[in-house]
Amino acid sequence: MTAPVVEARGVSRVFPMQAGAVTALADVSLRVSAGEYLSIVGPSGCGKSTLLHVLGCVDVPTAGALRFQDRDVATLPDAERSRLRLREIGFVFQRFFLLPMLTAWENVELPQAEAGIARAERRARTAELLDYVGLAARAGHRPSELSGGEMQRVAIARALANRPRLLLADEPTGELDQTTGGQVADLLDRLHGDGTAVVVVTHDAVMAERAPRLVHMRDGRIVEDSTR
Amino acid sequence: MFAASRPRAATWGLIAALLVSVPLVAAPAEAPGILISRQLAEARHLAVGDEVRLAAEPSGTASRQFRVVGIYEPTPDPLRFAQPPLDVRLHLPDLLALTGDPADAASQDAVTAINVALADPADADAFARDVAGRLPGVTARATSSPDARTNTFVVIERFHTAIAFVTVLGSAVFLLALMVMLVDERRSTVAILRLMGFTRRRILLQVCAEGALIALVGAAGGVLFAIAVQGLFNRFFQWRYDTALVFLRVTPAVVWRSLVIAVPLGIGASLAASWSLLRRTGAGLHR
């Protein structure tokens, strides 16, 4: 078995709320190996997004351990976790979350600039990525001038900017029609083919079927984990 | 040498008497010369060479004949700018003759105040002590020391400081509200940046730089505006009160002080506004 990119062991996430604590994750263990492709499915509110945030070092579990490339995330200071997100993890969301004041090109270039990549290299990488997602011609356009599918492809290009080992996608096709959703799914397939570990949370059964490994969740727990 | 007329009852009497006097056509002998202020010349349509009668009493009794030998621009007096300086300058013997009581010989050579110029102004205090020691009953004081006149300005200065303080406080609150709105508007941007892996420090620095820039541009704009309007302001009030007084002057010290107050205030406001937001925005954008 290949080395894990990220591994959750007995992870729980409880949100202390005024009306009573909400247990979003209860004793979840999940190991994502390098270059793996898996889908997470389950009913609304079962904790899929919460798990994705924990795996992506955005959120910290209230119990259990999370190791990212063999580092205990709980002991990392905020700045270190930020660094991990910047260089090792890419995020794709249902609602794209592109920076509206920046062009497609700038959105893709920004994380590289923050990571300290040299200008020339940044340019080459940005051009390559926009080409990869089929949007080389739309580089100078702002998100408001792009369609949903195009925005999501820019978001994927941005997620890949610093060559992450792990791509986390939370319902990446949720706001797209079947055809454009299919294009985005194709892109994720290709990405996995190029060696990036991909974790997709989805409500779309067809999309989920594309991944060789399928994780079912219910009430904050993993109830089924199967690999075809 | 001319004795400066002082804004005292006697002077006002002189002026009042002047107002009832009329220029004469011919004078038997050459009348003593006087200087009158430009404002007085304009108010009474007087010119050099005109002869006038002056009296110490408003009733005009015991008036004397004088000839206008010059018109001068009075040194602006900030304490009197609201009243036009309708002043007359007489030779000291003429003034004494005019104001003295003929029945009282002592009044002929009595003065209430004289100005003494010192070779070294730093000797003023020593000189004053010396006078006090030699001439009991005579008070001597340096004109530059804080007396009643300058005290008025100390009060005005305090008043201005209080107004400035309230203004700055008000604008600081306004600025803070503005920054909170600005930062709040960018809540989602901050969340996206946090998700992408920007550190809190990095975002805070960015917001700080922006706050400093806004404050700097604002302060510079304010200073430029003040410089632009000071001419207009001065010209209006100089016209309004017919004086050469300068009412407003933007000095380097004023510029410096406004920058020193504005820039840290801007940075502070942006820091305060973004800090709480950054604390709340862990990096969650999933809602």
Ligand SMILES: Nc1ncnc2c1ncn2[C@@H]1O[C@H](COP(=O)(O)OP(=O)(O)OP(=O)(O)O)[C@@H](O)[C@H]1O
């Ligand atoms: N920040 C939060 N504060 C409080 N409760 C939260 C928070 N985030 C998630 N929860 C709760 O945790 C549970 C799991 O939420 P989560 O968003 O992970 O579900 P999900 O499986 O992604 O649902 P969906 O398919 O609708 O997106 C829910 O009950 C939710 O209300």
Ligand SMILES: [Mg+2]
């Ligand atoms: Mg969700």
